[in-house]
Amino acid sequence: MAQTMKVFGESVLRKEDDRFLTGRGSFVADMLPPGTVFAKFVRSPYAHARIRSINTAKARRLPGVLDVLTAQDLKDQVGDIITAWTIPNANLKTPAYPPLAREVVRYAGEAVAVVVAENPFVAEDARDLVEVEYDPLPVVTDVETATKKGGAPLHGDAPDNVAFKWTLAGGDVDKVFKEADVVVSQRFVNQRLQPTAMEPRAAIAQFEPGTRELTLHVTSQNPFVHRLILSIVLKYPEHLIRVIAPDVGGGFGSKIPVYPWEAIVCYLAMRLGRPVKWVEDRMENFVATTHGRDHVQYVDLAAKKDGTILGIKARVLANLGAYLSTAAPGVPTILFGFMVGGCYAIQAGRVEVTGVFTNTTPVDAYRGAGRPEALFLLERIVDILARKLKKDPADIRRKNFIPADKFPYATAMGLTYDSGNYPGTLNKALDKVGYEKLRKEQSEGRRNGRLMGIGLSTYVELCGLGPSAVVTSTGFAGGLWGASTVRLHPTGKATVYTGGHPHGQGEETTFAQIVAEELGLSVADIEVVHGDTKLTPYGQGTYGSRTGPVEGGSVALSARKVKDKARKIAAHLLEAREEDLEFADGKFVVKGSPKAAKTIQEIAWAAYMAGNMPKGVEPVLDATTFYDPTNFVFPFGCHVCVVDVDRETGQVKIRRYVAVDDVGNQINPMIVEGQIHGGVLQGLAQAMLEQSVYDENGNLLTNSLIEYLVPTALEAPRIETDSTVTPSPHNPLGVKGVGETGTIASSQAYVNAVCDAVGVDHIDMPITPEKVWRVLHTK
């Protein structure tokens, strides 16, 4: 198809930026409808306790207080919160997850009552006046204690605190381990993290008694998931609920789940007939918004003397917190287990995951969700193997890569990787960083006592969630198709309605680019609408690096349908045959007669006037597509981290960080690079700084940004990016996901580098200077 205007693949500046840069973004907390009242939650200071009594009298008496509710008041009004990922064949326990604690609190920060007042000050004053008496119960916060005999059970139906046991096996694991020349083993702790989107969560519910419509503005990555679950929890008809996620200030997985407080705010709005607003503060965010990761992993890798990897085993205890959050059971299983083979042609693997309840904040998806935990253990154990066999980590990777000519490749774990060229990204990254020279410098430096390390991470990611038949077979309560409507207006401007919900990823621009490319429109003439269940087709939202490949795929298909229809109309208007028309620069032209042409705008006008339509063609120029992909997409790449270590203090400085990624075709390279920068820093933050810490009573010690160490610009390295392009063969645009690649790749690049510098098998994250110092000073 002749096409001279090139928009797809260009670094088009973002359409969304002007409003954010001028302070005119529209975040939930910015809204203040007339008559708004304010909710605050009374949260338990105990991690595990029986509630003896709750006295709300004093709080109720405070002038300005409208309502104080406890679990009893919600009975038959707000149902228990449900999990949306009931993984099969795992004996999954789904204990009750009450909106406000009934009888027992199971984590510090669990809500026991809600206060509503005329202003936020009074609400907070009243919150302090609610008197709750607790009888403390034994507390468990770590998975290994929780599953021991005699540990304190949280739920009656899970006496051993085991929520599920899930196994995935492929190939003959026992055989390859028996035949192996060498087996390396290591225990890894993939520590608990607090997602820390810069915008805390917020909700404003409004009820319109005339229409009985309930409108919830909420910080959500997936407004339709919110609507569906709220309709079940509130027993309120789905068609009378409107969920709007306006501008959302980062999610990283923590705004996927449907939280009890969101349902309660809805109920309060209906009960009081006033708009009810709840905005969490950061300390509340840290205890009451889901956490991520938190695995203890026992990993064995079997190999031949020459470095050929034969098989991998991982036995994992995954901390789920006190209750099962929306996607919680699927994150440490489905999104984790299938990826433990990574980029390598491994013959056999077995993953056993035990999900464990503890007296901690519920755990759910956090950027990468399961896949960072898988790639970390693999890329670490491969380095341990290299160390054991005294081989170069680059060589051992190269030796085991799935060859570029073997795609699509069926893995031992049961996936089919769509496309890849793993040596390509490895070689490019090594060239860029000057690997040989660095290795030479390293060995010379060691003689002079200088500690420098080089860490590699070659990763592949499963994303673009996902084919509905596959994901629903894993127990996920939702097809993961993409949804879009592309609508041209009579004047030839266009609106794109998407089922995705970008919150920083830039799809208001990239989706406009897709449509602009397909239809020859200007990006400026295209508006992308998302986040309102009343406006867009039913959609699945933004997570799992699915928005580009799946929702974007859908947008491309809708645009192509529009073009097909436009071609019919153009042929009719030009009295030509469809196949005699060429489309270029937004015009259909009759081949050989350049003056016989109709612009897409003229065709749109004609389609709306509809007085002269071809036979059997409906008026209006729009199309809707529900695109269900045939497979996931598998981006990949190689990251290299170079560090210098201060021998005296254990402090580590990143000297270089090189990221070479292959995310397939790039819609907007500027945005791709931005996603990689942010993703890399999030993974590095886990490796260098961040971790949730509970004390023995189950209090979260890292409950503020003083103690939870999110990196600033001074802790962040400069990231040198490059890419290769291996399109996905099954995706309409040849694109793969990019939102999580950086995070999935970077943690182990850093840890590998530090371990390489100090000459040790493993240091658990976060690698504090003290841990390094200990390695250096106990030798």
Add this chain to the structure above:
Amino acid sequence: MQPHSFDYVRPQTLAKAIQVLSENGNRAKVLAGGQSLIPVLKLRLANPRVLVDINDLPGLAFIEERGEQLRIGALSRHRDFEQSKLIRGKYPIFSDVATVLGDPQVRNLGTIGGALAHADPASDWGTALLAFEAELIARGPNGARTIPVDRFFKDTFTTALRSSELLTEIRVPKSEPGDGGAYLKLKRKTGDFATIGVAVQLGLDAKRNLAGVRIGLAAVGSTPIRATGAEKALVGRKAGPTAFAEAAKLASEEARPSSDLRGSEEYKRAMIEVYTRRALETASARAGR
């Protein structure tokens, strides 16, 4: 996050401020830069009846040499030290403090007086001033009194200030040729409190012998402390690796760190040794003899 209700007064004269403080006793809190106090109020960890905003008081923001002393007004903001040519040129230890404390926004509002009155054991200012044997001037209903800095810090978050008194000025001996100082802070990330910190102020004679040296340590006790044993071991000796290494070891033995999220007792002690040695090296290099 909202504080409890309180009354707010903003006196225009020192006398008026002291009067309000005298009338309210422990129920009043002084609001200077507010960078420590306001988070405490928002967390409702303190619930004063009245806040006395001293930001309008005249004549409390200055950094100048007068006679044999450097005089610092208590309302001087951290940023003022970062930008002062006098400080950068002659008192680099205070530049060190002002660039590792908090973050730019905190430094724009926070004051040296407020930081001292807060009396955090990890106080960067408190530690640096210990290395200067600073004098703190407090004014109350009965006039002014001078409190030596090592008697100012009583305990964690507790000072020798009476509830009717206001800290108005800090005085340290004027820097002379051959003097040098440094403050080194180990922190987990930008904006964090010190895991440990070491302040050194020393004077070298013409032969590079240590005429005088004082060492302050942050976050290794209930208040910032002096490493007096290390100081004694250095006086009269030639500045150099041997003396510094020995003194650093002594300092680490004098430290009383405890284990917390910032590090174990053992690590902090080891870092006191490394940082003391490095601070001595930097300070003597800056002394320029």
Add this chain to the structure above:
Amino acid sequence: MATKRRKVSPKRGSIRRENGSHTITVGVNGRKYTRPVEPRVLLVDFIRDELRLTGTHVGCDTSHCGACTVLLDGHSVKSCTMFAVQADGHEITTIEGLAQHGRLHPIQEAFKAHHGLQCGFCTPGVVLAALELLQVENAPSEDRIRTAISGNLCRCTGYQNIVDSVAAAGEMMRLGKG
């Protein structure tokens, strides 16, 4: 040398008090506002809820994230760690005050051109913190830029494009563009 504080009338000290609330006059983006406030109202809540300028955000409440950064007499401060009564008689600049007559300020242009923002939540605070630096130094080193924004957390960008945006803005301001 103390931080210079430019004053707008009425003079500080003439603050009026009734029923526990104080009447303050604050200049915001060049306009004067006189309003009664309770002493415990934070500057950020005053700006957001009273003046309805919602570009200034609240991200942490404990002065650690910088999303609430505004300029007070030209200096960046965290408006969540200051009471509105303290701003009486002072001049404040919020993100809404940068673009003039519908034209973006060079620093806003630069953030757009260099993809210095993603979700946009931290952006207003970052822009104002960086602007303070550029007002006194228009060719800052990378380290100076990183230091200037070290009181602002961003979870999306990894800071790199922010740093590049600030450097580019400095250049634009140096050349008098925009």
